[in-house]
């Protein structure tokens with residue numbers, strides 16, 4: 237059971253993994269508000285299969301694959317107090333989704349993902365399990381607000397509620413806490429960037445002995461600079477492969493001194509990157525960030541890929557990290 | 566001054582139409598059955614608008630998969646590409662890919678607007694994408710010269726508008742790119758020139774023509790929009806302070822002004838009194854012959870039930886403004 241993280245180029249994932257059939261079945265039960273032992277068993281099986289895939293690929297820091305979460309915003313909205321779910325809203329063509337609606341003060345009332353973290357940790361053969369939480373800025377951006385009418389108040393309340401979940405996770409032993417803020421890469425203004433930082437301060441600002449990570453992806457990540465440098469996080473987790481590593485130049489300009497989780501495989505493409513191609517990406521990262529602060533991982537969650545594709549990408553990623561480590565030795 | 570109320574663009578599909586479209590693609594029903602459900606849905610949407618005292622009404626554009634789609638599908642020289650985010654919304658459109666000379670081979674929305682004018686008891690508004698937004702949201706893989714592309718696009722759209730002219734009381738050309746903060750002011754200025762070129766080709770009088778902008782309004786964009794010298798639709802919700810500043814600074818002189826005061830991307834409760842207050846404040850600074858109280862943009866960003874609520878707010882705001 238003893239496992240040691242490599243001292244350089246640690247491999248990890250962003251969070252989600254392709255849904256196993258058990259997860260899809262669990263979503264159906266959840267829709268019918270059935271959440272008994274059958275539901276829990278299905279979720280557990282899906283988490284176990286996810287962790288097994290990570291282990292077989294050789295990923296160092298793993299996750300529960302977010303197998304319980306059909307949608308990253310709706311899931312937390314269903315678990316926090318103060319939300320309802322809307323009637324369908326169009327996303328494209330004739331495809332619709334339901335959006336969280338804030339109808340009351342947002343509050344945390346019970347543990348949300350602690351059990352999944354605990355279970356994944358129990359089967360990860362000593363490998364750390366990173367927990368991912370949808371961030372307050374993204375939760376608000378992807379919801380309708382019928383209650384606050386004030387973005388700042390709502391986001392800070394969301395942060396307070398999610399801070400309770402973080403507290404429960406840390407008490408359970410979680411050492412890697414990641415806040416996902418994909419909405420921060422859309423059309424944010426400077427005040428949004430500051431507000432998201434304040435929210436992070438509430439959620440993870442006071443933690444010690446815990447790796448605090450923020451993930452952002454796709455879009456105008458440049459706009460988060462320089463404020464993001466002062467965010468209370470230890471690690472910034474970025475999508476970089478899909479955008480051809482253009483963000484690295486920016487990190488160099490700002491003498492970025494946090495840890496960087498570098499996206500080296502594209503989750504929007506089913507093509508399996510070659511080991512050499514991934515090593516090449518890692519080398520680009522190493523030009524800016526020393527190897528002990530550079531983490532290697534896919535651009536974003538893997539859930540939209542076929543499982544075989546996701547697994548093949550992870551295998552090559554792990555081999556590439558090994559190769560890059562040898563080069564450094 | 567004549568005051569009316571009406572929605573800016575489309576209306577969300579009612580559940581039965583969503584279902585019918587799914588059933589069509591899975592082969593459970595045929596085109597004929599879809600058309601039957603579509604016609605009933607359109608009638609329902611028109612009645613909903615009329616019941617709330619709106620005038621003009623739109624058809625709801627219920628079969629449009631996105632604001633460019635009927636045109637991207639119908640023009641020759643254009644193919645459909647992948648999904649892209651529509652401005653800053655969590656809504657995606659298929660990018661038109663230009664692979665040959667753009668040509669309008671046949672009428673596109675004329676039948677739908679004709680049908681609308683038959684069932685509506687009020688005036689009707691036809692809506693179509695403008696050339697600059699179409700250009701900006703497309704990928705050009707064919708034209709060497711952008712000017713040639715623009716000319717062809719203008720010609721294709723002008724032909725459609727010409728056919729709509731006799732059927733619709735108001736014709737609205739949607740140009741959100743003219744106020745897109747992601748574009749430089751230089752690009753937005755160029756956009757205004759493109760739209761002016763289109764207007765120059767039309768025989769629609771200026772009191773029946775609206776150029777609609779949404780998702781942003783700032784003083785710089787607004788000052789160049791006024792150059793169009795035509796009716797305008799303005800989004801007064803997406804960048805509120807800046808929009809009010811723009812109107813304060815430049816006012817409005819023209820024939821028709823559509824005020825996007827009811828927020829089409831939020832469901833935070835709005836009261837008619839508050840909406841009417843805002844309208845009055847803006848009217849102090851404008852002198853339009855016709856004013857329309859409207860939603861800030863299309864209603865695609867809301868669920869059906871909330872969009873119905875917006876119709877009620879529009880109607881009640883109109884009555885509130887009219888009674889004072």
Ligand SMILES: [Zn+2]
Pocket residue numbers: 250418451452453475535536537
């Ligand atoms: Zn991501």
